[in-house]
Amino acid sequence: MWDKRVVEAIEECIGDYSVVTLFKNVDDGWEWAFAGSYGPNVDRDRRRLWEELAGLYSLWDVPWCMGGDYNITHFPSERSGHYRNSVAMEDFSKFIFELDLMDLPLVGGEYTWSNGRAWSRLDRFLVSPSWEAHYPEVSQKRLAQVSSDHFPIFLDCEGIHRGRRYFKFKNMWLTADGFVEMVSAWWSSYQFNGTPSFILASKLKALKQDLKKWNLEVFGHIDNQKSTLLEELQELEGKELLGDTLEEVLLRKGTVMANLERVLSSEEISWRQKSRALWLKKGDRCTKFFHKVANSHRRNNAIESLQFGSQVVFFSGTRKPYCTLL
Structure with a gap:
């Protein structure tokens, strides 16, 4: 069920509605836990699922990733023809809140189940903040529906394509002693000939190179x-x-x-x-809050795919381990 060259299973536990495993990454020795669940249709039994997962969550003090078909949506907007919160949705939200889990946005579609007449998002991955901090580029993606009424989804730990990094001034540089005086001295030392706009552009380009070098060699x-x-x-x-x-x-x-x-x-x-x-x-x-918001901005600003007519081109690598829900 997993690639032993990537992760090593340390311990596992099987409940009525879920299977949880404590893993250790082969490359860096980082330990984390995964819970795979299948939620019952009856609200009373589903509450037992939340209690079971909460109990299993307390087994190991490690970052967590949970995934499965929970047979319930998080919000009314995730289900066709549904416009009000139900008690079951409130129980699900309470479970996510009390365990401090993150419900990552779904890329590639809005729902994970459809019978051709109705649709809803029943399947998802939930991760703890410490798990997301270890994989800040994580993204949750929906694949094509083949033979089931459920769409497969997978959690890609390296799903955000990084293009060319543009230079950005870092506000923290201003805390360095003598920074303003150093920049002023650099600016005065630059000598270029040409139009005012050319001189300004050339000075800014030279300053950028000096700042990048100083940041790497001095500021650290x-x-x-x-x-x-x-x-x-x-x-x-x-x-x-x-x-x-x-x-x-x-x-x-x-x-x-x-x-x-x-x-x-x-x-x-x-x-x-x-x-x-x-x-x-x-x-x-x-x-920790800044980490979450910055990572969220990166996910929202990332271009995961482009569509040209009927052709879809994805921009994501899968060099790191990922989980798939069928």
């Missing part, structure tokens, strides 16, 4: 900086626990904590810019 990657500082802080705190309270250790710890605060502030500014959530006041370090 925020994640790497944070990891290095956290490791050093942990090491210094270990020395303190051993009774090593030398002045140089305490001074170094203060420096590391100050640098870590600066890096965390830069990280917050970076994700705030990517998410475009400018309504939050400065100091609200909701980095």
